[in-house]
Amino acid sequence: MAEVEAQWMANPNRYDDETWNRCGNSGLMLPKITLGLWQNFGGVDVYETQRAMIRRAFDRGVFHFDLANNYGPPPGSAEENFGKVLSQDLGKHRDELIISTKAGYRMWPGPFGEWGSRKYLISSLDQSLKRMGLDYVDIFYSHRVDPNTPLAETMGALDQIVRSGKALYVGISSYSPEMTRKAHAILKDLGTPCVIHQPSYSMMNRWVEGGLLDTLSDLGMGCIAFSPLAQGLLTNKYLNGVPAESRAALEGSFQKGMLSDENLDRVRALNEIAKRRGQTLAQMAIAWVLRRPEITSALIGARHVQQLDNSLDALNNLEFSAEELAEIDKYAADGGLNLWQKSSDSNAPA
Template identity: 65%
Template structure:
């Protein structure tokens, strides 16, 4: 059946401008990291993407190695784009990244011009696109000069492969240097994508939002639900089908002290009439300089629950103080 998006798709979503750019992003964006590989039913993927767009989620966030296997999320998204979203391409923001390992050898990782340009060309072929709206350098490279990496991003924009460029996992000092280099080249830094949640507040200590404001860039965060910890899933321990049960690096972050914090935050959310996930997303968006938060979704129900974060009450000072007692990270 031909997909026709909801006529009211822009009525309830909030959109926030990225820094001093002309680009507005939905306050909640959909990330395709874990749930759009070849191990997930295409019908489920399709339903999530369609429902997201029906609810005003115009930004789909990908990377070259999202899967599994690497490249699968972009391949599958390309199929959904061709089947459902091609007529609405100009209503979409499609982003991708390169910076982590993608193929063997010295040219398939980190931040060289060789890697970034080749990787984006591969991403465009997988998705069937002429360009992405935003292309990110996915992580700092300790060996490649920052000047080379930023020059590659500038080249990518000038060559028509991307409309905007961003960085991910950059701290405040590196953001400031990257933005200055890009400014001299004539291509502004659009946005930075760090990790951030109630249990991961390094960006506050780093002064990242202040730096991004200074350079005119936005901020879009990943893992705002702390790999599922800031949901109702862990109130009674670690479920067998949870991400913590599947991945040791997630499980290693969980102990009884953290679970006690989860339960306390859940109680605060309940008093606000929200799920814990909704409160955690609203909390991450509490600063108006925060452009967007990226969520994952394994079902339409989960997607809809998370988007409910935008209709919750404004935080009171007492609520924020109570959250701070348990939001430690």
């Protein structure tokens, strides 16, 4: 007779440390570290490993899970797998969870399969809800600026989505400071606040320090930083070569040009600083992103439970001395990692 799996019970002490931040001036709270399902949660990956990571994250106080319509591969499969975990394990905790998804990149053929039209955004969210088995998401994002659709239409669609009850909050991702101000103003006039921005940010990709973080602070918006580990560059993974199963070897979103000798020299120097702090490089990289008061949450990925635990242990030491920050600044420079810069610089019609 096959063994019956014991029912999973969430850790009753998962909120004891109160490791969360307020998202700008809103009532939304986010854990200091969020689990993103961008990589390793698709249909080509091992489902039980995904399930174990999601349960472990929740047991350790992570109540925000970040998705997008195109996450996989194949596109849509990360939402399907997350919906399965919800039905099996986390569904009874739905009112504790913050679940986010996005739309902006290509999902289906034809002119309404990507970008920022009202038709695409609303259709995409309807599909996302169906894949996850949800009535609503907590946060819905415009994943990128559409250079051809009026920004007023894109933001109007976000307003409509909130008013329809399909999302509680809305945000934007990879918008420039100028476009962020315009988007915020349109939504404010409509009566639906833009509460959060999701940009890339790491020690090797500091573009948000060139005006975006100041803009978010001025507007009272929160900020969740994705790719704080620079897609694995800011870990011990590439210190001694390129592992066969790494993102760089597989040539997906990680481009081999990121592994320049200059970048690797910087990473090795940063690793020595982390060692002196008693942290792994990944832990220091996450803590460094969280040092900024504008950052509500650091959005991480993970390949397995041990990697997840290592990243979450960054919360054990979030303090930096002035001397440490000055030394980090010697090596924390642009490494050509911002693949989303074109989107943030786009100037959609008014």
